[in-house]
Amino acid sequence: MKKNDTRQHIITIGADLISIHGFGSTGLNKILSEAQVPKGSFYHYFKSKNDFGLAVIETYAEEYEARMNETLGNESLQPVDRLRSYLRCSVEDMKSCDFSRGCLIGNLGQELASQSPLFRERLDDIFSDWELRIAHCLKAAQETQQIKQDVDTEQMGAFILSGWQGALLRAKVQRSMLPLLRFENMILKQLGAVDQ
Amino acid sequence: MKKNDTRQHIITIGADLISIHGFGSTGLNKILSEAQVPKGSFYHYFKSKNDFGLAVIETYAEEYEARMNETLGNESLQPVDRLRSYLRCSVEDMKSCDFSRGCLIGNLGQELASQSPLFRERLDDIFSDWELRIAHCLKAAQETQQIKQDVDTEQMGAFILSGWQGALLRAKVQRSMLPLLRFENMILKQLGAVDQ
DNA sequence: TTTAATATTAGACCAGTCGTCTAGAACTTT
DNA sequence: AAAGTTCTAGACGACTGGTCTAATATTAAA
Structure with a gap:
């Protein structure tokens, strides 16, 4: 399909x-x-x-969903390790783009x-979809006794999502991975997931 | 001083x-x-x-500092209540601008x-300055036994700052105060500051 | 093969951008 | 009252923005 090729390109x-x-500062000419x-x-x-912007979002969301399936949905890992691998994945992204990109959805939001x-x-x-996916992973972790039972997984899923967005922002402004690593530590501690 | 009047205006x-x-999308003509x-x-x-943008940042930072002194630095309140009043203050802002503004420093970051x-x-x-101010308030809370002793106040200060930025973003996109209230609850719980 | 329909491109178009510049008005200070 | 400084006025240039119409290329039908 030539059509979809060019469009997708x-x-x-x-x-x-x-x-x-950003969306506003990216001219059509440049693209x-x-x-x-x-x-x-x-x-x-x-x-x-x-219309183009919405298409970009759609494509990004699809790719991101695939990645979430590979990490948060990876049943060959223990639930807590799924969460870890999800976060680590973002950290790698941040490293590889030298803090220049972050999360497209967060940026556009x-x-x-x-x-x-x-x-x-x-x-x-x-x-909302992302929050649910994280919450779902937390639920699984609870069922395998990997994290505390008194955690409200839905609330915590949403908390982790927004917190992670903030950590990405802080990392970008600081040009340092520290905010991301700190977030991971804090969250795992709060969940009662001790390193083994 | 007329000079400062116009400039400040x-x-x-x-x-x-x-x-x-945003900065890029705001034309001089419009301003x-x-x-x-x-x-x-x-x-x-x-x-x-x-140059103008930097001046805007400077002014905002000064005003924000003043507000932090009134809340986080308000010695007539218990330390945990200082933190609470600081967060509530941002919530009020968000309400009054109908989710259209958020935090200028975060946005520009x-x-x-x-x-x-x-x-x-x-x-x-x-x-960094904001992180320290929060951390300082946490330290005070620790000294008055209001929160757990095993909290690393510096780390937690930074964690709260970035988490709050994320919650502001989430609230904006959701057009709901829930992410902000959730963040407050989660943090106070994690600090071991029980409502009385 | 010629015609009709569709898919794709070229670039004109105007509104808007930031920043410059020349004049002149309005204060100060002498 | 004069001189000097500070501030205002807004046209202008060079450029970029998104959008649209008219022309071309490609494909399908007759």
């Missing part, structure tokens, strides 16, 4: 630039010249820049939540 | 618009028309838009950390 390059510079796609084509594949209800609602749904 | 209006729309200040004046008071070392370093310093 624009999305891939666009997601990269948007992750770094298209980088992708080597003529400007006229853009409006063949997307209704508008906003900050930038667009108050500017576009459409974006806000979609991003909110994605966050 | 531009900063006030600018801070407001930047909080909502100046809103502030009813002619463009010519702007470059009398500021070297460039970046997300947007500018990877784009300008100058901004990044200044924002990092401000965050």
